Amino acid sequence: MSRQVGATATSLPTHFRMTSGDLMPSVALGLYQSLPEEAVDAIKLALKAGYRHFDTAWVYGNESALGQAIRESDVPRNEIWVTTKLWNTFHAPEDVEPIFNESLKNLGLDYVDLYLMHWPIAHKRGSFGGTTTNHELSEDPFPTWQAMERLVESGRARNIGVSNFNIRRLAKLMSNPMKVTPAINQVEIHLFNPQPEMIKASHFMWGEEHGVVIQAWGPLSGSVGRLMLDKALSAPEIKESAEELGLTPGQVIMSWHVQRGTVVLPKSVTPSRIIENLHVVKLPDAIFEKIEKAATSYPRVRLFDPSRSWGLDVFEEGTYQRR
Template identity: 35%
Template sequence: MSLPKSCSLRTAGGRTIEIPSVGYGTWAPGDTIWAKDATLAALKAGYRHLDCAWMYGVDEAVGEAIRESGIPRNDLFITSKFWPHFGHPDNVELCLDKILSNMGLEYIDLYLAHWPCVWKPLSQEALKEARSGPNTSREEKGQVYLEDGKPVVDWEHSTANLARRKGFEGSFVPTLQAMQACVKKGKTKAIGVSNFSITDIEELLPHEDGVPIACNQIEVHPWLPQTELVDFGKKHGIVTTCYSPFAGQKADGATLLKDSKVLELAKKNGMDVGQLLQSWAVQRGTVPLGKSATPERIRSNLDVRRLSDEDMKTLDGMALSHGEGRTVDFSDAWGVPLFEG
């Protein structure tokens, strides 16, 4: 029995669209030279789901790859996200317009809030000229920073959960409503969130108003399965898309890609490690967003296959053995970690 090629994603008016069950992630640290060729290789390998974000700085390259591929726009599913300094309700559509212009598209399929906090921009005029990517300065990104290099938080428009922890009153609802307006204008088919906790999402559920929260994109892999958050999403019709499905390197140098159990299961199933981890994610009812610039791995990461119940149980149990069997609460510390996943 094969794994599903897609799953249903809720959009306005009770309708659904199909989101491919495996996506290709377009974020990587460092330069962006790889982006066009790697994205084109992914499209040629059969990927039809691209996960992007304004902050990644690869919109132009991804747009070029799409055009060069010759694949009809209707056959593609494209996700993007606005960075927190576009999170004020007045600036949400502005970021989407920049994304569409840079990619050369008339619409995207899914528009996400990248984080549950909102940061203060220099000005709306600065945002109109803002540029992203690894080689851009803070000023070029149009964002206000404190002397210690941290963004200035707009607590009023951050989620109530985040603001409350810092002694402020906040609400993400006006930003949600600005996102919903983008659906009504046809600039995106669906909307969702990224890095939101259960509490953050619960604030928004009473305000869906015919345009539902369709997705929550979070870090998920066998060391961090986030089962409670995934199950919460399923209960409310929210698809979980998974960034960093291969995890990263831990402080002690351990990596999931070299974990002995993962290597053993991959060999047992005649798979490479990335293929195994993507298969685990799809079989759990989530959508992995693996990233590679190597054509062979790009192809194998898409070739997901059903695993045995025993192998799924082994992978499910890895979190506890690594002390990672938790649900991440992104409201820790002052607001949100400063990285671009």
């Protein structure tokens, strides 16, 4: 059974099927760095424009804004996909349920569609990074995962997954006797860090039954200011394709992500861009290949690597060019 749903010869998948059978919309509104006061209006506008998928996290501080916007919209809760995430300081198994309950309370919801372990890295309770990293629980987060599995059993997290796991860490986690396998790995993917090996592993390494769907965060490489964002939007293969197809550079990039088989999570609080980013179209093969070739030829740039401040090599990539 294909994981990609709603695709035709001329259109991209509208949804991705989780191992639970649930259908996740292929484009989400990302909420990192959206201030609560701007997020409410942005989410309401997105719901009107047709978005049905929102990506927040406990650490973003805008779960309440998402809950408020959903309540104030006329879209039924069961038509909306809500993702939130477990922060690193709550990886001790006994801390998972209380902080999950806090997220539900912030959201004003009685379940989330997806709960992600935000990072593979555990920090000691009440701390942040550096010498306070819990190395044992970071190397083996299975006890944290088991606490997340209990949230699925309770029906309050419909799906669970991970974020920022490299292939080794994910394979190690999945070698445990899991009751629920990760539905998702949400990782940094954009023109300058396209991670084809991660996408390939997710599709082929674990097979259809346990396949992990990849979500692309920072899809415009816009997580850390304008420099890389502008570089992506003005890359020749993006600009030329946009002109040829009558699309915006942002739409070409979103379409490329979904065509690669990833769920895409663009963040915007600007009405015109929110509307723009939802419109993804199947790119002609030649254009898709041109962008894929360019992306895999650029020097790879990871936008956010907390290895130094967290005191361990998070991605184990060795030769990445740091910003």
